[in-house]
Amino acid sequence: GIIFWDTMREYHNVEYVNPLTSTNPCGEQPLASYTAxxxxxxxxxxxxxxxxxxxxxxxxxxxxxxxxxxxxxIEYNMDNHALPKIREAVASDRRVGAGLDAE
Structure with a gap:
């Protein structure tokens, strides 16, 4: 797929708190540095x-x-993050996403 990065950053409200730097592999979740x-x-x-x-x-x-x-x-994996910054960001944001699909 195609991601219009500048448009996404312009309309995403997290930009006011923690600028976006990437997405997850499929692109449905924009992420700031050290987040998951x-x-x-x-x-x-x-x-x-x-x-x-x-x-x-x-x-x-x-x-x-x-x-x-x-x-x-998130809680189960809290002590398994590679960097303390990742653990701090994950503990702060606690991002989850439950999507829908059909066979």
């Missing part, structure tokens, strides 16, 4: 019942669990 983001996804197929109805309540519950899980991953 834990990503996960929920497969929408898992929320369709045998009757073909979509279970929005189950998706909402799963989104809460996924967010809690990804934050737990």
């Amino acid at each position: 983001c834990n990503l996960g996804n929920l497969n929408l197929v898992n929320f369709v019942g045998a009757d073909g109805e979509f279970d929005y309540e189950a998706l909402g519950e799963a989104a809460c669990v996924a967010t809690r899980f990804l934050d737990n991953v």
Whole structure:
């Protein structure tokens, strides 16, 4: 894909606090120096019942669990960062992203 870096920086509100320097490998998460983001996804197929109805309540519950899980991953990995600056940035920002996909 293509990232319009200058446009992204112009409209991203973190630029006022900590300027962006990169993105994660797929480009969906702009990052400042020494920051990281834990990503996960929920497969929408898992929320369709045998009757073909979509279970929005189950998706909402799963989104809460996924967010809690990804934050737990941050805590679990806190002492495994290569540099103290990374640990400090991760502890401060606690960035997580739970996306959606389908088979």
